[in-house]
Amino acid sequence: MIFTTRGRSKAYIPGILNDGPEAQMAIKEILTSSAGYIIVILLLIIGLNYGIKKVKKEKVIEPTIYNKDLNIDLTGQIRYIDYRNLVFGISFKRPITLVALGILLLFSLAYIVNRGNIMNQFESGYLIFIGIVLLSPLITLIQIKRLYKTNKILQEKLHYRLTNDSIQIKGETVDSTQKWTRFYQVRETKKFFMFYHGKMLATLIDKQMFSENDLREFQEFTKSLNLKRV
Numbered sequence: 271m272i273f274t275t276r277g278r279s280k281a282y283i284p285g286i287l288n289d290g291p292e293a294q295m296a297i298k299e300i301l302t303s304s305a306g307y308i309i310v311i312l313l314l315i316i317g318l319n320y321g322i323k324k325v326k327k328e329k330v331i332e333p334t335i336y337n338k339d340l341n342i343d344l345t346g347q348i349r350y351i352d353y354r355n356l357v358f359g360i361s362f363k364r365p366i367t368l369v370a371l372g373i374l375l376l377f378s379l380a381y382i383v384n385r386g387n388i389m390n391q392f393e394s395g396y397l398i399f400i401g402i403v404l405l406s407p408l409i410t411l412i413q414i415k416r417l418y419k420t421n422k423i424l425q426e427k428l429h430y431r432l433t434n435d436s437i438q439i440k441g442e443t444v445d446s447t448q449k450w451t452r453f454y455q456v457r458e459t460k461k462f463f464m465f466y467h468g469k470m471l472a473t474l475i476d477k478q479m480f481s482e483n484d485l486r487e488f489q490e491f492t493k494s495l496n497l498k499r500v
Contacts, residue, residue, distance in 0.1 A: 336434075336494035342487065344430040346479040350418050352461055356474075357414045359459075362407070430475060432488060437465070437473065448473065455498040463492065 418424050426441040438447045453473075455466040463475040477485060 333496050334490075334493045336491050338487075338491075340432060340434045340487070340491050342430075342432040342480070342484050344432070344475070344479040344484075345427065346476055347427045348424055348474060348476050350415070350424075352476065352478075353418055353424065353474075354411070354414050356459060356462055357417075358407075358410060361410055430479070432475075432491075434491075437475075439473075450495050450497075453495075453497055455500060456492055456495065457500045458489070458492070463488070465497075 422443050423441060426443065428439055428441040428444070431438040431440075436447050436449045439445075450465075453465040453467060457464040457466070457472075461477050463477065464472040465475075466472045480488065
């Protein structure tokens, strides 16, 4: 239907003009559908990005040549907040976690639009799923704090000696020397170097312990190691 006001034509759509329940439902459906599309697109992008990274990892990266004598001494303690952020970030950047959060958002949007049917069909399972997803970050934080408090090495001020052959770590309860060849993987984050002994076990070196020149030198050295990089 078309009507005219002061020479201008306007379209009349039943339920929209008077802001009735049909209009509110229509707007809600449009917004939730748009948000749903955005979430699906983001999940697809995450999957594509993960696939690209996997392909890159499978490529053999030739180590560079390092002809200098490495001799770096470091002293310091890994702070809890840095350790927490490191472990928490790695845990929740995994694709499976991001997909679970995306699915939760999609279910939440569906619940907003069609609350009755969702509750009738999936009430118990949906609530359990929400509980698991919402509680998992809290559980992870509790576990990280427990790990930090029970690991005596993290409580100590440590002295590191980095040479071409090995890394030596000394503290009140630790005195170990590990050759670089004993590690199989290295990961560099914003604040740490992580040298992996196994999938879930790594030696951490805090970047804050380095001087600016030593940090650049060690980064160059790590590229010469025949280790998998992630």
